[in-house]
Amino acid sequence: MLQCRPLVPRREKTMGSFQQFLTDKNIPTEKLLRLSRQLESYGSEGRTLLKKRSARRRDKDTQGKSYESLSIGKPKSGRGISAQQLQAALGDLPLTASVRGKLVRAVNAVLGKQGGSPVDAPALFGASPVRRGATAKKSAS
Numbered sequence: 714m715l716q717c718r719p720l721v722p723r724r725e726k727t728m729g730s731f732q733q734f735l736t737d738k739n740i741p742t743e744k745l746l747r748l749s750r751q752l753e754s755y756g757s758e759g760r761t762l763l764k765k766r767s768a769r770r771r772d773k774d775t776q777g778k779s780y781e782s783l784s785i786g787k788p789k790s791g792r793g794i795s796a797q798q799l800q801a802a803l804g805d806l807p808l809t810a811s812v813r814g815k816l817v818r819a820v821n822a823v824l825g826k827q828g829g830s831p832v833d834a835p836a837l838f839g840a841s842p843v844r845r846g847a848t849a850k851k852s853a854s
Contacts, residue, residue: 729804730837745816746796759788762787765785766788
């Protein structure tokens, strides 16, 4: 006998808060992808910071010191948001904090060029939850 899944009524797709914000402000998604790639890419400062961090790890004198005490900042990630991450944001799926931050920076860059005021993550994503990674198991010592 052939078993089939029961028919489940389809949910109507509603606009997520992020997608609603983009349509209200007339911001195309292609522009967000392009701007995120440009904003998050390594520049000469980012490469310099990476070299300084690498040198600190190799140098015996500075291995015990923190990056902050040596005034070495954190470089950009080098990666913008992907199309898949943007589609997840448009569908109000849970996103990691780093992806949310990249989206907020890209949207604020567009709004800055349009003359608007910057927004924060809760205004963009509403009640959609933050995606958390798996918790690390504590080692038995």
